[in-house]
Amino acid sequence: MGPRRIVCLTEEPTETLYALGEQDRIVGISGFTVRPARARREKPKVSAFTSAKVEAILALRPDLAIGFSDIQADIAAELVRRGVEVWIANHRGVDGILDYIRRLGALVGVAAKADAWAGELQRGLDAARERAGQRGVRPRVYFEEWDEPLITGIQWVAELVRIAGGEDVFPEHASQSLARDRILADPSVVVARAPDIILGSWCGKKFRPDRVAARPGWDAIPAVRDGELHEIRSPLILQPGPAALTDGLAAIEAVIDAWVRRRAG
Known part of the structure; x- marks a missing residue:
């Protein structure tokens, strides 16, 4: 049966459980959850990225809380001290996202369904790689995660840029899991890397x-x-979840495809 009352401290477990048809197990979600949209209507919001309503979570009587990375270490520690079992995932790449889906599916007793879905997502990634190979040219891409200070993209973002047909101009930073280690102290380094495309995704603002x-x-x-x-x-x-492998990848690919077509025309 697995856990029956799950609190999702970030969006990716919520999206994954809904996609697997296991949303009835979810009793609380992150306030930053937007996928799927119905989750915001159906589930109480009990956490942010770095804070949580611990008493509200305890009132939901969870048998598992799921979070992500060192960002939520303090939340996890407090819940553990209060008797809640916690799973903090720490995946940073595309393969890790696929493995996360499989592990979460197995945890709630739907391993076969999760494995099948992960396989479907993998086929989508493979198809994008094939389309990228057919274009014959790969633009240089600078991905900006934040502007003050400048922070470049994390590993799964850099990998998706490459899968979509581009080349991340700061691959040495992508391997750094912490945002502070991906800060570009000197903006002129972006000028020197001469990206053909700039992608911006400023978390929480336009x-x-x-x-x-x-x-x-x-x-x-x-x-x-x-x-x-x-x-x-x-x-x-x-978010290191399924959205990145589907709509996120598609959005990057659309930009790169349009750039290639303009260049050819």
Whole structure:
């Protein structure tokens, strides 16, 4: 049977459990959850990224809380001290997301269904790779996760950029799991990397291409010169869950495909 009363401290377990048809197990969700939309209507919101309503969570009598990474370590520790079993996932790449889906499915007793869905997602990734190979050209892509300070994309984002047909211009930063280790202290390094496309996904606020283009010296960047500054909405790409592998990947691929077609035309 597995756990029957689950609190999801981030969005990805909520989205995954709904997709697997196991949403009735969820008794509480993150206030930042947007996928699926019905979850916000159906489930009480009991946490944020770095804080949680511990007493409200305890009142829900959960037999499992699911969170993500060191960001929620303090929440997890408090819940453990209060007698709640906690699973903190720590995956950072595309393969890790697929494995996460399989593990969560197995945890709630639907391993076969989760494995089948992960296989379907893998086939979607493979198809995107094949389309990328057929384009014959790969634009250089700068992904900006935050603007003050500049923070470049995490591993799964960089991997999805490559799967979609681009080349992440800061691969050495993508391998760093903590945002503070992906800070670009000197904005001129982006100018030096000369990206053809800039993708912005500022967590919690709207991406402003005009502000990016106005940065000193950035008019020399091909992406700025050609107007290739695009927003990828953060719920699609900044959560290490299924949305990134579907709608997030599709959004990146659409930008790259349009860039290739304009270049060819």
